Amino acid sequence: MSQVHQQLQSALSSFVDPLIGRDLMSAGVLRRTEIAGKRALIDLELGFPAQRHEQALRTALAAHVQQATGLDAQVTVRWKVSAHAVQSNLQPLAQIRNIIAIASGKGGVGKSTVAVNFALALQAAGARVGLLDADIYGPSQPRMLGSSARPSSPDGKIMNPVVAHGLQAMSIGFLVDDTQPTIWRGPMVTSALMQLLTETRWQDLDYLIIDMPPGTGDIALTLSQRIPLSGAVVVTTPQDIALLDARKGLEMFKKVNVSVLGVVENMSVFCCPNCGHQTAVFGTGGGDRLAQDTGVEVLGRLPLDARIRELADSGNPTVAAEPDSDAAKLYGEIALRAVARLAHGAVEAFPSIEMSDD
Incomplete structure (x- = not known):
């Protein structure tokens, strides 16, 4: 292997994308590299939606390669969302490649x-x-999505999701009077939620986001045991x-063999709308301490x-x-960062990389 090839490989091995969190070689996103005269032709395929990230990645990688090797880099970025374990x-559900739960150890954290x-x-x-609203007792997604529509059902068995802001959505709030309390015991709630999940005609989703009930109760x-x-x-x-309580939520997912992609620290600082001054109303460093103790990353x-x-x-x-x-x-x-960790957090086998001189 020529010296310039070695320099290029070294450059690619040392470039860490901020979303993926690891170098391009170990992340398995390199599909082809070729040296053509004074240019390096680099093809990448990401496993997460990169419509708003690919330009920044191309620019940063080209600058990194040029500085490390002296070569002008032509970087091509494609992306494809695949189903994960x-x-x-x-078993995964039809028409849904990935389901991601958004959970909390307690209510009131946003x-x-x-x-x-x-x-x-x-x-x-x-x-x-x-987006599936799994909080039967306090469904909030209909209000947040600005929709009071009722799902249609062409056959009286399967429901079409409500579309709001482009999202396919389902919630018990679309089906019941939002002024009336839902007075159901646990088994009824679980059964209703599984029906909302499996009896909705989801259409070719890359991701279904589930707004989970708060806490770690029954x-x-x-749901964590029955939803793939x-x-x-x-x-x-x-x-x-x-x-x-967040630590309890992490442990719950660990016990049912669900990977925790990371922690979101919400309400981190209060921003004064008048002067812009920031105050840490709920303290500082909590997310970092949790991440350090559990080995789970703070996503933001x-x-x-x-x-x-x-x-x-x-x-x-x-x-x-x-x-x-x-x-x-x-x-954003x-x-x-969460779905990039899902796609590239662990790669069982790296694809072969073709390197050649033109």
């Missing part, structure tokens, strides 16, 4: 707001996305009480911002209403 005793913006961020990146545990999950994301606030930190709440309450979540805002960009980074 679920619990060993379960899990549902994170879930809807997470789903919208994946859609904005180019993926086909669905319903959340049963590709991974889970746990939402917490920085305060110690929330972190204790979101502010306690009145604007996020106002938009969700109005039925126009941040990512849909203000896609260029700082908050929307944070949601969190969502893409």
Whole structure:
């Protein structure tokens, strides 16, 4: 192998994409590299939606290769979402490549707001996305999606999802009067949720995002055992009480063999709408401590911002209403980092890489 080939391989082995979190060689995303005169031709295939990331990746990798080797790099980026492993005793569902649970150890940490913006961020990146509201007692996604539509059913058995902001969505809130309480015992709730999941005509989804019931009680545990999950994301606030419960959520998924893709630290700082001053109302460093103790990554930190709440309450979540805002960009980074870890967090076998001189 020539010296320039060795330099190129070394450069590719040392380039770490911020979303993937590992170098391109070990992530298994390289499909072809070729040296043609003074140019390096590099083809990448990512396993997550990269519509909003590919330009930054091309630019950063080309600059890295040029600095390391002196070669001008022509980088091609493609992406394809594949189905990933679920619990060993379960089978993936038809028309859904991956199901990701958004969970929390306790209520009140902003899990549902994170879930809807997470789903919208994946859609904005180019993926086909669905959202299942699994909180039977307190369904909030119909309000957050700004829809009161009732699902249609062509045969009286299978329901079509409600489409809102481009997402395919289903919730018990679309089927019942939202002013009436749902007074059901655990087995009835679990049965109803499984029906919502399996009797909805989901259409060719890359990801179905499930807004899980809060806590680690019977319903959340049963769903985690019966739904074929590709991974889970746990939402917490920085305060110690929330972190204790978040750790329980992490342990629950561990016990049922579901990979935790990371932790989202919500309400990390309060942003004053008048002066812009930031205050850590719920403390600092909580997500980092949890990550250090459990070995799970912090995917990102979101502010306690009145604007996020106002938009969700109005039925126009941040990512849909203000896609260029700082908050929307944070949601986008969190969502893409999670699915990039799902796609490239562990690679069993690397593809062969063709290297040749032209």
